[in-house]
Amino acid sequence: xxxSATETRADSRLAxxxxxxxxGAVRDALLGWPxxxxxxxxxxxxxxxxxxxxxxxxxxDFPVFLxxxxxxxxxxxxxxRKSGHGYAGFEVHASPDVTLEEDLLRRDxxxxxxxxxxxxxxxxxxxxxxxxxxxxxxxxxSAFSEDPLRVLRTARFxxxxxSLGFTIAPETLALMREVSHSGELEHLAAERVWVETEKAxxxxxxxxxxxxxxCCDALAVWxxxxxxxxxxxxxxxxxQAPDAGxxxxxxxxxxxxxxxxxxxxxxALAQRLKLPNAVSQLARHAALTYKLLDSALSxxxxxxxxxxxxxxxxxxQVDVQLALxxxxxxEQVTRLDSAWQAARKVSxxxxxxxxxxxxALGEALxxxxxxxxxxxxx
Numbered sequence: 001x002x003x004s005a006t007e008t009r010a011d012s013r014l015a016x017x018x019x020x021x022x023x024g025a026v027r028d029a030l031l032g033w034p035x036x037x038x039x040x041x042x043x044x045x046x047x048x049x050x051x052x053x054x055x056x057x058x059x060x061d062f063p064v065f066l067x068x069x070x071x072x073x074x075x076x077x078x079x080x081r082k083s084g085h086g087y088a089g090f091e092v093h094a095s096p097d098v099t100l101e102e103d104l105l106r107r108d109x110x111x112x113x114x115x116x117x118x119x120x121x122x123x124x125x126x127x128x129x130x131x132x133x134x135x136x137x138x139x140x141x142s143a144f145s146e147d148p149l150r151v152l153r154t155a156r157f158x159x160x161x162x163s164l165g166f167t168i169a170p171e172t173l174a175l176m177r178e179v180s181h182s183g184e185l186e187h188l189a190a191e192r193v194w195v196e197t198e199k200a201x202x203x204x205x206x207x208x209x210x211x212x213x214x215c216c217d218a219l220a221v222w223x224x225x226x227x228x229x230x231x232x233x234x235x236x237x238x239x240q241a242p243d244a245g246x247x248x249x250x251x252x253x254x255x256x257x258x259x260x261x262x263x264x265x266x267x268a269l270a271q272r273l274k275l276p277n278a279v280s281q282l283a284r285h286a287a288l289t290y291k292l293l294d295s296a297l298s299x300x301x302x303x304x305x306x307x308x309x310x311x312x313x314x315x316x317q318v319d320v321q322l323a324l325x326x327x328x329x330x331e332q333v334t335r336l337d338s339a340w341q342a343a344r345k346v347s348x349x350x351x352x353x354x355x356x357x358x359x360a361l362g363e364a365l366x367x368x369x370x371x372x373x374x375x376x377x378x
């Protein structure tokens with residue numbers, strides 16, 4: 001369990017500093033939501049002050065330091081000024097003169113602009129607590145539109161808190177739509193878009209992330225393949241993701257989301273988002289499984305499925321897809337697993353002992369595996 005703001009008072013490294021817990025930790029504590037990470041802002045200090053206390057610098061664009069024992073982030077209070085396009089197009093000013101209120105002003109939503117002192121007192125200049133009580137996601141100022149990533153972040157927060165009754169304030173949604181039409185979203189780095197999307201896919205209501213982006217016209221910028229009908233089909237499929245661990249649930253949900261797309265559409269989206277190879281591959285494999293289940297479970301079809309999953313070299317990839325079959329067509333999983341196990345028992349060494357070699361060995365191996373699959377399916 002991460003330490004609370006009041007527990008920092010016993011930390012001698014922080015003695016004499018104006019330290020406040022900020023952002024998500026304060027918001028989630030007020031909501032009764034689990035708090036996993038703390039972020040801190042330090043007011044009135046310099047980088048030299050932090051160095052002397054043993055903090056390790058990690059920020060390249062602005063002064064952020066890691067606590068030498070807890071590894072929690074402590075950022076010097078700062079302001080930001082728009083200087084270019086996209087997420088990184090800002091000039092940062094950090095100095096002892098920047099006040100806590102000025103630092104909070106640069107944040108995105110009122111519920112994320114609440115600070116807690118080491119004595120437990122809250123600083124809430126934009127009535128974030130009021131919006132928490134009213135269950136509203138509301139931007140702080142027009143500066144919200146200067147960072148296009150905030151459109152995705154707001155949609156992600158809604159996917160997390162919609163079950164608590166949260167909605168997006170109409171004026172904030174209108175501003176999100178303005179950003180979508182401005183062309184600023186196109187300047188985001190694909191990696192940043194995927195990071196936000198991956199987080200959203202792990203939230204309690206991931207479908208709301210995509211429907212919100214569609215509502216504010218942002219979906220067409222990065223996910224043009226997900227048109228009306230295909231989006232509806234993808235969201236329905238996403239709700240059937242296999243019961244997986246937290247670390248891979250988001251990837252399964254993505255694979256399900258894009259399952260209605262054609263191979264060309266799926267690959268175009270993967271390249272645009274610069275997806276990790278593991279995510280792209282899982283999406284391709286899931287599409288193969290959907291295609292198999294939409295066809296007759298004949299010996300040739302099942303054998304081709306096993307081959308395209310590279311099952312002989314990477315058997316775990318078949319086992320992963322059997323988990324999907326268990327969700328989509330549980331009545332077929334035993335048959336497919338039996339066919340898979342039968343094919344695995346065909347021994348190349350036995351065929352070599354029979355005198356097969358070279359191309360003839362490969363042909364015989366495929367023929368025997370096909371026979372084993374057909375027999376298991378009969």
